[in-house]
Every structure is written in C-alpha cells, then in structure tokens.
C-alpha cells in the first residue's frame with residue numbers, strides 16, 4: 543500500500559482514469575462525488591473492472607464540507623499522501639449570453655474547489671512532511687477559448703495557486719503541480735457541437751483527441767516519490783495543440 547490518494551471529481555471522464563491508474567499503483571484511492579446514485583453505480587463499475595475505490599460525498603464549493611470529508615477520510619482510511627484536484631464543470635457561452643451565475647458556478651467549482659481541498663489537505667501533509675498535490679487545469683487556461691471566459695479564467699487561476707503553494711510547501715517535502723490536458727475524449731468534450739469539435743481536432747497536430755489514460759499516466763508519475771524535484775510546474779498534454 544502506497545498511501546491514500548484523494549481524487550476530487552474522480553467519477554468523471556479524466557477522473558475515472560486517474561483513480562484507476564492510482565489504484566494500479568497500489569494507492570488506497572478515494573473519490574469525492576456530488577451525485578450519490580451516480581457515484582454508487584460508478585463504484586460498482588470500478589469494482590467490476592477490479593478497482594476498489596472508496597467514495598465520499600462532498601461539495602467542493604463548501605469549505606466546511608471539504609474539511610469534514612478530509613477528516614473522515616483520514617480517520618477511516620489513513621493519511622492522505624496524494625491529492626488530485628480534478629472536479630470541474632463547463633458553462634460555455636459567448637460573453638453576450640454569459641450570466642453572472644454561469645461565471646460564479648464555474649469559478650466556485652473549478653477554482654474555489656481547488657483552494658478548499660488544497661488548503662485543508664496541505665495542512666495535514668505539513669504535519670507529515672510529505673505530499674503530492676496535482677491540480678488538473680486545461681489548455682484553455684493558457685490559450686483561452688471562444689465561449690469559455692469563465693472556464694479559462696478559473697483554469698488560469700489554478701496555475702497561479704499551484705505556483706504560490708509550491709513555493710510555500712517545497713521545504714516540507716510536498717510538491718504541487720498543474721497538469722493541463724488538451725481536448726480529451728470525455729463526456730465533457732463530446733458535449734461540444736460536432737461541427738465545432740471537428741474544427742478543434744483539425745488544430746491538434748497529433749490528429750486526434752487525447753485519451754483519459756494518457757492524462758492519468760502523467761498523474762501517476764507526478765504522484766510518485768520519484769517526482770520530488772518537480773514542483774510549481776505545468777505539464778501540457780494536448781497533442782501539440784498549444785505549445786509554450
């Protein structure tokens with residue numbers, strides 16, 4: 543057993559692949575969820591595929607709930623060695639139609655959620671002088687995207703958080719990194735109208751969407767003790783669509 547790995551939004555497309563990859567690495571994997579019925583079905587499916595993944599209900603937007611969840615996980619399963627902040631939503635609209643509510647929903651889940659879990663788990667990791675925090679951002683946090691003022695702002699904010707937290711935690715054996723996936727074949731990306739998605743895929747030099755497993759493998763590496771000299775970095779995995 544390599545320790546407990548907590549994945550927020552682990553029941554989603556990329557999140558599921560991350561949970562499975564960390565479970566293969568012998569972590570005791572825990573995912574948070576917002577919809578209990580769906581999460582229980584997801585957990586059964588993971589079991590059928592050979593992965594025993596614990597699930598805890600937690601609204602990433604709510605600091606007190608996140609605190610309760612972390613305390614419960616540490617009491618029941620043990621110290622959290624790895625935190626992957628993966629919970630995320632889209633509310634895509636051009637600026638003429640983007641409402642303050644759509645702005646706030648995305649900021650609350652995609653950015654405040656990362657702050658909530660990172661700050662709580664970081665305090666636990668500081669007591670043990672070890673930890674790995676991996677924040678899942680997006681290509682669009684770097685290059686922007688028509689219709690994603692809210693999402694791109696939140697995802698860009700994540701890397702500011704990563705770099706600052708990395709500096710604070712580096713002397714204590716805790717690394718903090720951002721992983722920025724491009725367009726990956728998940729339900730979220732498949733919601734983009736097909737004529738728009740075709741144009742996006744045409745801009746990817748590798749010539750296809752990414753696979754969730756291609757993101758998950760990089761998470762496994764960043765989560766490993768071997769990655770102790772990598773901190774404050776942003777790893778782009780986008781098939782060459784945006785290079786920096």
Ligand code: CAA
Nearest residue numbers: 632634635636639680687688689724725730731734735738
């Ligand atoms: N570039 C330039 N102009 C565009 C455009 C684009 N990409 N998309 C639409 N337009 C134009 C339209 O033609 C229209 O022009 P007219 O007013 O002259 O007709 C105008 O902009 C307004 O278009 P809409 O009324 O369709 O705009 P909307 O508010 O309904 O929003 C949209 C459209 C939902 C943003 C749609 O364009 C879309 O889904 N785009 C894809 C966004 C995207 O890539 N999302 C990624 C989701 S997956 C993800 O986020 C994961 C990850 O990390 C990568």
